[in-house]
Amino acid sequence: MNIRPVRGTHDLFGEEIQKYNIIKKIVSTHADFYSFQELKTPIFEFTELFSKPLGEHSDVVLKEMYTFKDRNDESITLRPEYTTPMIRAAISNNILNDLPAKLFGIGPMFRRERPQKGRYRQFNQINFEIFGVKDFLADLELIILAHDILKKLIPSTDFVLHLNNLGQKENLSDYKTSLRKYFNINKNKLSSESFDKIDKNPLRILDSKDEADINVSNNAPSIQEFINNEDKIHFEEIKKSLKLNDIKFVEDQKLVRGLDYYCSTVFEFKTSEIGAQDTLLGGGRYDGLIKALGGPNIPGIGWAAGIERISMLMKINKKLNNHIHIAINNEKFKTHLQKIMTYLIKNNIPYYWNYKYNLKKSLTKANSLDANNIIIIGENEFNNNFYTLKNLRTGKQSELQIDEIKNFLNDKS
Numbered sequence: 001m002n003i004r005p006v007r008g009t010h011d012l013f014g015e016e017i018q019k020y021n022i023i024k025k026i027v028s029t030h031a032d033f034y035s036f037q038e039l040k041t042p043i044f045e046f047t048e049l050f051s052k053p054l055g056e057h058s059d060v061v062l063k064e065m066y067t068f069k070d071r072n073d074e075s076i077t078l079r080p081e082y083t084t085p086m087i088r089a090a091i092s093n094n095i096l097n098d099l100p101a102k103l104f105g106i107g108p109m110f111r112r113e114r115p116q117k118g119r120y121r122q123f124n125q126i127n128f129e130i131f132g133v134k135d136f137l138a139d140l141e142l143i144i145l146a147h148d149i150l151k152k153l154i155p156s157t158d159f160v161l162h163l164n165n166l167g168q169k170e171n172l173s174d175y176k177t178s179l180r181k182y183f184n185i186n187k188n189k190l191s192s193e194s195f196d197k198i199d200k201n202p203l204r205i206l207d208s209k210d211e212a213d214i215n216v217s218n219n220a221p222s223i224q225e226f227i228n229n230e231d232k233i234h235f236e237e238i239k240k241s242l243k244l245n246d247i248k249f250v251e252d253q254k255l256v257r258g259l260d261y262y263c264s265t266v267f268e269f270k271t272s273e274i275g276a277q278d279t280l281l282g283g284g285r286y287d288g289l290i291k292a293l294g295g296p297n298i299p300g301i302g303w304a305a306g307i308e309r310i311s312m313l314m315k316i317n318k319k320l321n322n323h324i325h326i327a328i329n330n331e332k333f334k335t336h337l338q339k340i341m342t343y344l345i346k347n348n349i350p351y352y353w354n355y356k357y358n359l360k361k362s363l364t365k366a367n368s369l370d371a372n373n374i375i376i377i378g379e380n381e382f383n384n385n386f387y388t389l390k391n392l393r394t395g396k397q398s399e400l401q402i403d404e405i406k407n408f409l410n411d412k413s
């Protein structure tokens, strides 16, 4: 039998799982600081939760959903994103009775895309949503939160915030009509992929990376003409406040997002440091979506970030240098080793031993993991009931009674 992973999936272990856990921790700390509550939803839902809201003509719905019939013939889909399940859960559990609702979640999503660097078929997302707030301060708070989290996780990465204003749904619909007209006039100049999108999804032609499409899009009607005054003011307030908060951004009128539910503010954090899949985080407003899913008529806004893409840029200290390493040269001294292990556990001192009765091998391992300290157990230590603690940075050795170890380490740290 040839057992192999399913294409586009990956296992998290070693450095990757360490990074994943750091991300989870930082996200939870920030969520708590900004007062978001965690919400975990099932990884599968009824297909209809996704098909209409994400857009019947969007790539995700047309090509990427993992959909199957359950035994009772109901159509089930592995969640391709978190926003709609969060709304479903908020409605199912009466969370929307107390507004605003600020929710976050972390977990796996599934999209059957063509795998490449930074793009998987099962990947993990961080997701933040605010339900029930129209005020531009919600947009601002979410963008600042996103910026803070990215700065904390990948401080040396150059990432840029792209911003756009899509206006209200009705204005967007007028804009699409105008785009269709324009693209139809220029249809012979478009790539075949964009040609197919003229009727169903003309907005997506704007973010095509094909050179011919870019040339046509450059002269396409601008969305600005379709945006009402209220939305213009909302957007201006966001930009003004971002400047006050020292968050750099570029206004990007080609930023349309891949899912259909967006309106008003949309944004993405992009970087040139991870290749073609350059979006680390994306989101925006989806006023009208909560009502469409059977909830009250309240606005919503949120974002999601790809954990794998952030991981690619993270630098972590993968060494166990804060652990006390142990080296022992003979199995005969095992009881002395047991004593120190019990002591370290009871005193909450992290330790590492490579299960080898071989001083040299344990020392080599300690050095390779960049350890600060190692406890050495040999004949002398065993016979005279003490431990030698060697500081691998200075080379200094100290002979200690077992109950002196904790204070000794604390004094030195």
Ligand code: HAM
Residues within 6 Å of the ligand: 080, 081, 082, 083, 111, 113, 118, 119, 120, 121, 123, 124, 125, 127, 128, 129, 258, 259, 279, 280, 281, 282, 283, 284, 301, 302, 303, 304, 305, 306, 307, 308, 309
């Ligand atoms: P999205 O832009 O489809 O938005 O995905 C958000 C992020 O998830 C992307 O920027 C990327 O980092 C990551 N991502 C997406 N697809 C993949 C993949 N195949 N492999 C690895 N990473 C991927 C949403 O999902 C919206 N629900 C965001 C949102 C929340 N809007 C409002 N609230």
